[in-house]
Amino acid sequence: METLKHNNKYEYAPASHPFMQEARAEAYKSGCGSRQIGAVIVNKETVIARGHNARDRVSSPCPRAIQNIPSGIGYNLCPECIEENHTEADALRNARLAGVDTENGEMYIFGHWWACESCWDKVRSAGITKIYLVKRAREMFQERGVLSGKRWYQAPINLFIFDWSGVISDDRKPVYETTARVLKQFGKIMPVFDEFLKSATMTALEYYRKNDISEDADLLLKLFRKYFNEAVKNGNKPTIYAHAPSVFGQLTANDKKIAILSSHPEKFVEREAQEYKETDLQNILTHFQTQNKHALYCGDTIHDIRAARAAGIRSAGIGSGYHSKEQLAAENPDFLFDTLLELTSLL
Helix, strand or coil: CECCCCCCCCEEECCCCHHHHHHHHHHCCCCCCCCCCEEEEEECCEEEEEEECCCCCCCCCCHHHHCCCCCCECHHHCCCCCHHHCHHHHHHHHHHHHCCCCCCCEEEEECCCCCCHHHHHHHHHCCCCEEEEECCHHHHHCCCCCCCCCCCCCCCCCEEEEECECCCEECHHHHHHHHHHHHHHCCCCCCCHHHHHHCCCCCHHHHHHHCCCCCCHHHHHHHHHHHHHHHHHCCCCCEECCCHHHHHHHHHHCCCEEEEECCCCCCCCCCCHHHHHHHHHHHHHHHCCCCHHHEEEEECCHHHHHHHHHHCCEEEEECCCCCCHHHHHCCCCCEEECCHHHHHHHC
């Protein structure tokens, strides 16, 4: 049985697009062990229905994947691969069940680079005018199981490496206060809180240099320590993210190794920021005698995602820290979560 590719035209949206992020979140619900695909139907700028493939199956080996059958061929070999279980069909079915109007709507698909002819026919019949795919979808999703943390053919994650600031410790407010005082001392203007988060760098020193503060690094370190300690003394203290203890407990219960990586000011004079994270990630792998393929680095900034990529390990973006989920999505991490708690879905 073969479902041929066709010449229908697609629209494309960045991975950071809000509706594409909704489709991505839906893809993580897929039970397919081979390709995890999600879709949302949008009408009048509102998500009216959602869907994903392999709805009723827990992740398990796919006969088509075992035989390395290309996309679009051999759907009859796997009960979950038949066209009625495709993502587009699931979203349309959910729209009908909800009684919503799909006429002149649009569909956003995350997890694949095309839709089969049968699904295109269903989409047209529902009055949907456009299908949006992710930019670079073919490049992103050619490999099977890009989104599945439980995919049966991939090496399991045995070592979870966490960035401290913004993932485990919510120190954004005291760091903001501290940075504002340092910038003020050198006649620089501090942006508002949200803009500061968007422009956050790997280390404090890098942020000062970015704002044309060229004073001696040791002096800046002393100022950071002084103002940070004063902020804490005055009640502006870092707090542990609420889900962190539970997540660590579940990782420990599943015999996973845990490492914490920090770019605290004590270290920011030692190396350039990017080199710092990349080098220390490699040191952690060596210490735990863990191969790159068995490790995952969890960070909250685009710099963390880039450092993981440079070190050759998988990455998980946590959208509750310094950089927004949309900023993280633009770096195409292996996993993307709203909160730290969602990380346990990989166990």
